[in-house]
Amino acid sequence: MVFENSFTTDNSCPLDLPYSCTNSTPIENSCCFENPGGIMLQTQFWDYYPPIGGNETFTLHGLWPDNCDGSYEQFCDRNLEIHGVEPILDKFEPGLYDEMKTYWKNFNGNDESLWEHEFNKHGTCVKTIRPQCYGNFQNDRNVYDYFKVATNLYKSLPTFEFLKEEGIVPSNEKTYTKKQIDDALTKHFGQKVFFKCNKYQGLQEIWYFHHLKGSLLQENFKPIDTLSHSSCPETGIKFFPKGALGPSPPPSPGRRGYLKISNGCLISNGKFFTKGTCATFRLVNAEFGGYNILSSKGTCGIVDDKIVCNRSKITKNQFNFKDGLVGFNSKFKWCIEGSKDQKDVVLSDGTCEEFEIRLQ
Structure with a gap:
């Protein structure tokens, strides 16, 4: 099946498109089919050392378009890179800035630098929100859309609640097995989820993998199994309360x-x-x-x-x-x-x- 380049305004893509990475013939230059970054990876962090974000909240880290083979592009278009986020959001939805300040956190307190980095590194690689994919493009609308969609997807995946419902909660004493965490996340996401531990054997990162139907603007995400394998130990995984190890680790001398x-x-x-x-x-x-x-x-x-x-x-x-x-x-x-x-x-x-x- 071949699709020609198509221009979309507010979810006008055809409904019968295949999900990304499931096509049998090459699809190029389409505003209604994400390619080559057809795997949309939504990532969340449990930042407990230093403690970042709410005590019952995984923070949003980003939305990444990985290629169908697990590789990825980055910093795809210098002309699309941004320097400053708040003025852009204020043009479209001022409340989104405050919402992102609550959930999309940087460990050093400079949240906006993380947002800039995520858009410049990953958002510029999302093909279906290029400026030419809008019928009447308003400057920076693609930037706002990237942050809005990333935030919406994050809110649909409340990791802390997924774990809590299965009895997995922060504790200084209790530990969990890899199977317990795997089963809990799989139950609520519907597919295998990647999770990562740090050197303290503490749960720290969660990655949700998706295919996408149509443009990113349509937000039609289909959960798929993780393409990465967790290196967490089989037993003894810790889910530390935020701040349990102190306010901040010492700086690395490099x-x-x-x-x-x-x-x-x-x-x-x-x-x-x-x-x-x-x-x-x-x-x-x-x-x-x-x-x-x-x-x-x-x-x-x-x-x-x-x-x-x-x-x-x-x-x-x-x-x-x-x-x-x-x-x-x-x-x-x-x-x-x-x-x-x-x-x-x-x-x-x-x-x-x-x-x-x-x-x-």
């Missing part, structure tokens, strides 16, 4: 070292250099997950698939770090481009001689 590639290393601007002294980099926990890489030149990030380190604001700055290797977007293969002494380090597209970057 990791320091050289970023080595084969017979050379990265210098402070992020380029590869075969001669001279390697630069010292520092990896620290990023505000919204993953790691920031810092050099004497400033924060490092990805610009046009290249590593760049400077003082400017680079939105693609959440790196992965696993087994000593540095990656981005869960990819750990890199390439070297250029003929000068200082060469660009770029994400591999599979057509070059690949390297790994190791922190040493």
Whole structure:
């Protein structure tokens, strides 16, 4: 089945469309079919250390469009990125700002920076709310719609109540099994739900996976089984009351070292250099997950698939770090481009001689 590009205004998409990721033929450039990000992932956090949000409330973290294979795009369109949320919401529904301040919380208290990040990283990748998908587009309407839909979906999934109804409540003493939590969430969501524990074996994250029919504006979500596997222990899982471990964990000092590639290393601007002294980099926990890489030149990030380190604001700055290797977007293969002494380090597209970057 093939669908041509269609423009939608207030839920005008056809009713007989398939759910995302269930089509048998490719569908491209449609305002009524989410592709390639056809899996809509709604995420919630139980922030107890430091304590964030209400004592009987999982906080909203975001709404992510994952591809049908579990991979995902991010920061898809610089032209759609925003800087400031409250003025946008005030144009359409002022009350939504206060509602988001209650449920959509950032651990450091700067909630609006989290909202900006979530829209710029994920909202710009939702194809069915691009400006051209509106018949009479009003500036920033797509931004408002993203936050409104994310908030609506969050309210339809009251995780704390799901668990409470099955006898799973916060406690300093009581522990739970993985099966108990799995059964409780599956019962209320209708499909398997991903949940994540932290280093204290404490329940911390919940991910709900969906397919989507039509445009995101239609909010026609179909629950599906999780595509991720929980690493929580089989027994002894703790559901800590908020504040049980104190007001805030100590700041991480980060990791320091050289970023080595084969017979050379990265210098402070992020380029590869075969001669001279390697630069010292520092990896620290990023505000919204993953790691920031810092050099004497400033924060490092990805610009046009290249590593760049400077003082400017680079939105693609959440790196992965696993087994000593540095990656981005869960990819750990890199390439070297250029003929000068200082060469660009770029994400591999599979057509070059690949390297790994190791922190040493």
